[in-house]
Amino acid sequence: MTENEIAEYLRAHPEFIAKHIDLLNAHHNAEKGGVPDRKVISLSDRQIPQLQQKIRSLENKVDAFLENGRRNEAIWGALLSSSLALFKITREDVSPATISSTLRTHLNIEECRIFMLSDNQEYASEEENIFANFIMSIDKPKCLIEAPEEIKHFSRSWMLASSAYIPLSAKGSVGVLIFSSSDAQKFDPNIDTQFLERVGHIVSTAIDNACAFQNESFTQHE
Structure with missing residues (x-):
């Protein structure tokens, strides 16, 4: 039989295809480059989900x-508003x-304390001496979850879930600016401290310009 005769037969007998649907499936798989009776996934079927996943990843x-x-x-x-x-x-x-x-108002900080030490200052107790050593040891901003042992004597009433410690310096004195928050993630030890460093510079400048902290050591400030 010729191709035309086969085509005419199929048009005249559509039930033939319904009875032999496996022949049509085999033909469809062969067009996709597959083998009859074997499940075949086209290249586009594989690539489209991968591209969709990449798009979602880029969107995220x-x-x-x-x-x-x-x-x-x-x-x-x-920072700008607090500086001004x-x-x-x-x-x-x-x-x-x-x-x-x-600082509390403009930076939305729950607790903020400033401690300054003047040169040649004498300390009334061992706790104050330990605290002074802690202040002088802060040479760059750092964040902690637990308050250091050296300052617990001075911070029990206001230290919260996480805190930041920022060094300060002015004419004839050094100090520390302490932020504390009830949010344990706010001052996570792994956060970038560049912002805190800038805050320290600004506060130090304000202190330096005022020259008003010569006798403010070991005082908790509201």
């Missing part, structure tokens, strides 16, 4: 990038309390 990365950008914008905006507020404090009004209050 873009979303994370945008979220980080928004977070950084908020952080540096808060600190530099507006007059020499007569500057104090650990006013600086702490300004």
